[in-house]
Amino acid sequence: MSEADVQVLQSEIKAMGDEIRSLKAEKADAALIKEKIAAMLEKKKLLGDGQLDQGKHILKTAKGTRDYGPKSMAVRESVLKIVTDAFKRHGAETIDTPVFELREVLMGKYGEEGGKLVYDLQDQGGELLSLRYDLTVPFARYLAMNKITNIKRYHIAKVYRRDQPVMTRGRYREFYQCDFDIAGQYDLMIPEAECLKIVDEVLSKLEIGEFNIKLNHRFILEGMFAACGAGADQFKTVCSSVDKLDKLPWVEVEEELIKDKGLTKENTEKLGQFVRLREFNPSMGNVELLDKLMEFEDLAKNARFKKGVLVNYCSLFGVSTVRFDPSLARGLDYYTGAIYEAVVPKALEGVSLEANGEEQKGLPVGVGSVAAGGRYDELVGNFMAPSGTKGKEKRQDVPCVGVSFGIERLFAIMEAKMQIEQLQVRTTETEIYIASAQKNLLQERMKLCKILWDEGFKVELAYKANPKLLTQLQYCEDRLVPLVLIVGERELQDGVVKLRNVKTRVEQDVPVNELVPTLRSTLSSLK
């Protein structure tokens, strides 16, 4: 059993144990509890020996977290580089904030559900601290604390949520967020268009297949809901139902709206006409769809959205993957303007979800959104002066718009893609291996290493006095090291070193004084 399998089993057993304990606490039916216990013991058996030979030391990572081994790291770094390059291409600076914040900074920012998922640090004397839940609230705190009203920054860092992990679907308790945000007072929606351009660039460069970016606006949602008789106080709860439309059919969403949210059948029929407009017109242009929406009289009179401006900016920036979609209703309450979400509908189609060596990976076909964001104009101002503040205190708003990449999902898609295309992953950047053909050449190898390191080459050598040539060459083939320099007695006498191309196995003698330029030109010809 792989380590990943063991972890999955352990976390399943843990979850079953939790369930049993809560059933007991609720004094549930004894037969049910017995059944659950039996199921858990079965699972435990599966773990079997794997567990026993670890002795008393339980060697595992915390629930919902994973190590990144060299191969995963190589994939992760390639994805992060594409994201970072895009952020830099658009002129962003970068900042970093501590992994924990004062608890009161985070409190009340993530709604009732989110708040429960925050990791608290133990009170060991001094301040009460919690691990960050996202990068947006620390960003807002940073702006407010330093009175910054104007910045374009990115922040790539891990965040923490005590959610139920589904590691096989890329849902972890510790995961990366890659955020790009523009703070500043601008009349036009160019910053929004730039965020969408970045999403388009990153997903194109990752070559993960067809994707599209759903776009909507809070004003349109408000207009649609108001036209259907849902009051402003119902905005959040109606949003959360509509948000399910990408997973559930309309009839189920409609039922929820009527049964749980108190809308009438008349209300929902009207709402359905609005939010299903994209569904009914899958290939209609964005401007045409917006026009069509505005044909509804009730809506045109309510909507404050400046029709089509952002869509037009996207065209100017060459972003053709944006699809205006009135059913997009992201859950977070702090959005005040445009909202967007990128999906890769066919991601992982046909991928075997079995363990692929280093870690078990896998997501169902389609992985949900891989990037999302929107405008939030009031979060920073709330830090500077809480919304309840009365009287003379001057409230300074710092309008912000941003996007966050769901980078674990992109890792998973990239790892799967590499698996399908059977691409080999290099975990080192070693260019040259210094080998020896005979015994007693350690000093010669070390001297050669020194010369090449000092010239900036990436070089390795065996740490043994008399390594076997075959072992050394095998290492290079396994690790995809392109060149080997073989030091030998004959060569030393002739003042040459043997240069071997690992792939073609072609060898040539290179005079020592021509070595550096020869290596440079050979390496650049291999690129």
Added chain:
Amino acid sequence: MSEADVQVLQSEIKAMGDEIRSLKAEKADAALIKEKIAAMLEKKKLLGDGQLDQGKHILKTAKGTRDYGPKSMAVRESVLKIVTDAFKRHGAETIDTPVFELREVLMGKYGEEGGKLVYDLQDQGGELLSLRYDLTVPFARYLAMNKITNIKRYHIAKVYRRDQPVMTRGRYREFYQCDFDIAGQYDLMIPEAECLKIVDEVLSKLEIGEFNIKLNHRFILEGMFAACGAGADQFKTVCSSVDKLDKLPWVEVEEELIKDKGLTKENTEKLGQFVRLREFNPSMGNVELLDKLMEFEDLAKNARFKKGVLVNYCSLFGVSTVRFDPSLARGLDYYTGAIYEAVVPKALEGVSLEANGEEQKGLPVGVGSVAAGGRYDELVGNFMAPSGTKGKEKRQDVPCVGVSFGIERLFAIMEAKMQIEQLQVRTTETEIYIASAQKNLLQERMKLCKILWDEGFKVELAYKANPKLLTQLQYCEDRLVPLVLIVGERELQDGVVKLRNVKTRVEQDVPVNELVPTLRSTLSSLK
């Protein structure tokens, strides 16, 4: 008052408050308590208005932590790049582990003192977790868990210690460690020599002035102590006294050894001869100093150290900054062989320690060690089978050697250096700014941006409909953007764009169809 000043004051006030509370708890002299309270109130006055205008929201980072703004990040990334490049040049892979570990993984690894400094997470149900204290124990856990016996890896990540912070001296509660380690069974000390080579390379490339790497070996320490009558059980405690020799004069260390550690005057006189050998022979060669040490009869018979081998390997690798120093006695208990520590004696000499804009910085002249490490052959094996394990369980040792860079200190030195040399720090990589000279050219600017982004250029534009030309040019001068493209009506009619060199202010008209190659060649000529 700068934000940094406020933070320093707040943490001082906090510490004074803590002291007062503990004095009260101990029922200390009332006059003393009164005096302390008065001092604290004085400090509080200093904070004054700065505090009041923040309203009820306390806008600060957790004690002992800091934000990194764009300028600090630019410095941090330049330092990290030099470190990472060195690790890659030596063929290392990279891994990452979660920020928290099961508490029992960390327990008992950092001695009594270290253990107190571990941050625990609150018990919110489920596993008991703690934040990592270093990267070495998670590395050992990773090796043991995945049964890896052979790896050369680096790991760059933040670690956490609830120490008393001295932020003006670069001592934080959240800080980076950059670790390079080689795990594997090798007879020769080549991995040690490679670690020292890396330290030499990184510190040379950082150009932070003269440095040297102190080298010693556990066997030599054991031999010296035994020859002076200190038993094996006293090893750790004698080490901790000797370790102070870089800060305290010998007489004080000697006094501590006699009074607190139970050595006799005869013992310490002998010990002094050994450990002060480098002090007495500051310019003696390493091999000669080793020879001199071995002239002491008691020592030669005790020392198991293979005289001079590592020193010789260092010469082969061209490392001339290693100084064998018998007084080096690093505190950590897990070292089993060579130990080393790099110091920059004249770091920050002549640096003004005043606030330099973004954050207050500053260390006293000399900053202590900037890199340190050694061999630890038993840590991984202890994970696989705890040392108390009896009977048949097979213990597998995974010998390791590594080095860790004290990167916050290097940041501080680099920031100070930039301050002295008045180097301007670029926080973005923007190459080209798209400006307009007249009104109503937004669409033209956006189209040009799109073309250049798609060609891979790093480009920015103003987010306003009709920005002033002067404002746009000023932005480029402030941000050190090298090139500006100015879109104008006349130019549009002529099918050209005006290209302006920000530094020289020279302008030229470039035909639109020659724009991309012209920009590429201009940018490469500027490098």
